[in-house]
Amino acid sequence: MEKFFKEINGETWLVEDERDNMKLHYRLKDVIFSKKSPYQQINIVDSYDFGRCLVLDGVIQTTELDGYIYNEMISHIPAVTHNEPEDVLVIGGGDCGVVNELIKYANLKNIDMIEIDRAVVEACVEYIPSISGEAPKDERVNFIFEDGIKFVKNKNKSYDIAIVDSSDPVGPAEILFSEEFYISLKKSLKDDGIMVCQSQSPIFHKEVLKKTRNILKKHFPIVRTYKAVVPSYPGGMWSFTLASLKYDPLTANIEKLNRNTKYINSEIFKSCFNLPNFMKQELE
Amino acid sequence: MEKFFKEINGETWLVEDERDNMKLHYRLKDVIFSKKSPYQQINIVDSYDFGRCLVLDGVIQTTELDGYIYNEMISHIPAVTHNEPEDVLVIGGGDCGVVNELIKYANLKNIDMIEIDRAVVEACVEYIPSISGEAPKDERVNFIFEDGIKFVKNKNKSYDIAIVDSSDPVGPAEILFSEEFYISLKKSLKDDGIMVCQSQSPIFHKEVLKKTRNILKKHFPIVRTYKAVVPSYPGGMWSFTLASLKYDPLTANIEKLNRNTKYINSEIFKSCFNLPNFMKQELE
Incomplete structure (x- = not known):
């Protein structure tokens, strides 16, 4: 054991x-x-x-209890914010929960999911089908078992949306929070592309959130941090940071939001960008 | 030990x-x-x-890390929702954090804090002054060390706002979640009074939240459930339920919100009533 x-x-x-x-x-x-x-x-x-x-x-x-909250928040926000997304990149996300949200959008044509560890995907598809859902069967989804950093380096203006579904910034995932990685991720986006990453707990990992925002602000004209509750994560509140070359989630057409969800709805979409005072002060 | x-x-x-x-x-x-x-x-x-x-x-x-979130959310919402509050009742709340938020409103004239255990108040005032703050010195605050249930039974149209800052509904606090108690609390309110209680985690204690709402709906014309993140509570998300005889928090004059806060601001005030789909479905 x-x-x-x-x-x-x-x-x-x-x-x-x-x-x-x-x-x-x-x-x-x-x-x-x-x-x-x-x-x-x-x-x-x-x-x-x-x-x-x-x-x-x-x-x-x-x-199973609350994974949908994180998965919905990291995927529906960019999918609705982009005007006409077709090509999506997901880095990490071996549990397939993020991809299972993305396939709810019929306008998406191609979803590349880059996960370094094939065994994680195989285990989740077999043993937690309530999270991976229809993703493994959807023909628009390409499972690519490679190092995400190397994969992104070779991409140029390929994606409308890039989602970084990383684990904590320790060990192998640390580089997914580096400026070098965000620069090559930007290069992989089309001219009106959007990227989103999880930026950790605003309570217990303030420094990660601030650093992530500051790096992204150097390279993207629109940077928005938003929040969600994730009961099984330390601190309960989780932050996501979206960086966009053209579209602003604050003026997105929320009518497009898929309704087959358990957490997000149009009010939550709008209000997730309203941050409490302690976060505003940290991020100023 | x-x-x-x-x-x-x-x-x-x-x-x-x-x-x-x-x-x-x-x-x-x-x-x-x-x-x-x-x-x-x-x-x-x-x-x-x-x-x-x-x-x-x-x-x-x-x-000390996050107590202010709970304290601000249970006190500022009713204090702003009521048009002209003067007399406030707080049941429980021995750490004095709720009262320390209420005294930020100069229009409040009288705050009765009913806590059964004097030793809790004494310990918190001495050892966690960052939470109890100025409350013990404020002349508008009356500390009454009595059984809250008995105290409320003898009150009639006395309060503009009643706040139930209870611990979990097990042991001594269980009766604070009973219909009998809410009925006598309503009797203690003036004709345009408001009461608020914490209604537990919408993830782990759904039944408490539903039962509380259903009881309150029988006795009050306006019942609103709202949410906040409380990192140190199991499940991270916490619910509060406000029951009002006249004023609706959805149409409150948010200009009155005190600005000396660490969590709540006008956007949080408005958006705390936006509930995620899983909560809406539970409460329908």
């Missing part, structure tokens, strides 16, 4: 050990899947409070 | 044990205060991630 699973009184618990000052213990019904890939330890667990969860190196990445 | 404090490798951790399926461990710098009152075990701790916290029977009630 991996070191982050603990037996206590005959029951299995997942102990998230990534933070110095707070440890979360989740009671599990079962560890459904376990595999060591060349990149990481992959587990699918069935938990009491959050349903099935993808766990990478002992850290929960997405859950 | 109380049973919810654990020594691990020479360091002290608080283990929140209230939930069956999730245990939170917080690393502490120090346990600053410890007292067994007739009602509960009271501790003030200094934590690494959340600053100083009030802990009752091993469960964190409020923290």
Whole structure:
């Protein structure tokens, strides 16, 4: 049994050990899947409070209970903000939840999903179909198992939308928060392209959010930070930052928003850009 | 040492044990205060991630890091919604954070704070002055150490605003979520009065939120549920329910909102009533 699973009184618990000052213990019904890939330890667990969860190196990445909030917010906002999107790039997102939101938009013609770890996708498609949904069967979706950074370097004005669905900026995902990466991501966008990334917790990772915004402001004329609640993430509130070469989400045609959603609706679309005072002050 | 404090490798951790399926461990710098009152075990701790916290029977009630979010949301919304509030009742709220928000409104003339446990107020005033602030010195504030339920029963058309700042609906606070209590609270309000209560997590305690709303709808013409992010509460998102005899927060004069706040501002005031789809569906 991996070191982050603990037996206590005959029951299995997942102990998230990534933070110095707070440890979360989740009671599990079962560890459904376990595999060591060349990149990481992959587990699918069935938990009491959050349903099935993808766990990478002992850290929960997405859950059946609330994964849709993150997935909807990182995908519907750019899909609605762009006037006529057709080609979309998703970096990471091995659980396929983001792609499963994107395919709700019939106008999208081509979705390239670049995930370094094929085993993550295979595990999620098999064991958490409630998150991956129809994505694996949709002909517009191309699964490309490569290093996202290398892939993007060779792309030039190819995409209308690029979504960076990264894990935390430690270890392999750290470079996905670097200026070098954002510059090549911009190069991969068409002249009216939009990119979105998750920019971490505005409570516990203020510095990541500020740094991300400041880098993007150097390279894009329109930069908007928005927020959502993600119950299973530390701090509850999560931030996303959208950087755009032409279209502004504040004046988007929200009529286009897909209605088959569990979190986002037109009021949430508009109000997610309203930030609390402490965030405004941090970002000024 | 109380049973919810654990020594691990020479360091002290608080283990929140209230939930069956999730245990939170917080690393502490120090346990600053410890007292067994007739009602509960009271501790003030200094934590690494959340600053100083009030802990009752091993469960964190409020923290320096994010207590202001809850306190601002439960107090500024009714204070702005009522046209000319003067007399306010606060039930519970021993940390004094809610009262410390209310005194920002110069038009309030009388604030009765009914807290059953005097020792909680004394501990918070002494050890977490960043939360209790100026409240203990404000002459408009009357600290009344009594059972809130009994106190309210003897009041008739006395208050413009009543705020129920209760802990979770288990043990002594359970009655604060009962129909009987809401009926006597309504009786304590003037003809254009407003009451607000915290109605728990819309993720983990859906039933409490629904039940609270349904009871209030039987007795008040205007009932509005609103949301905020509270990072240190399980699930991150928290709900409040406002019940009003005359004034509707959706048409309130937001110009009156006090600007000396860390979370709420006029956009947050307006958008906190925009609920995500999963909440709308639950509450329909």
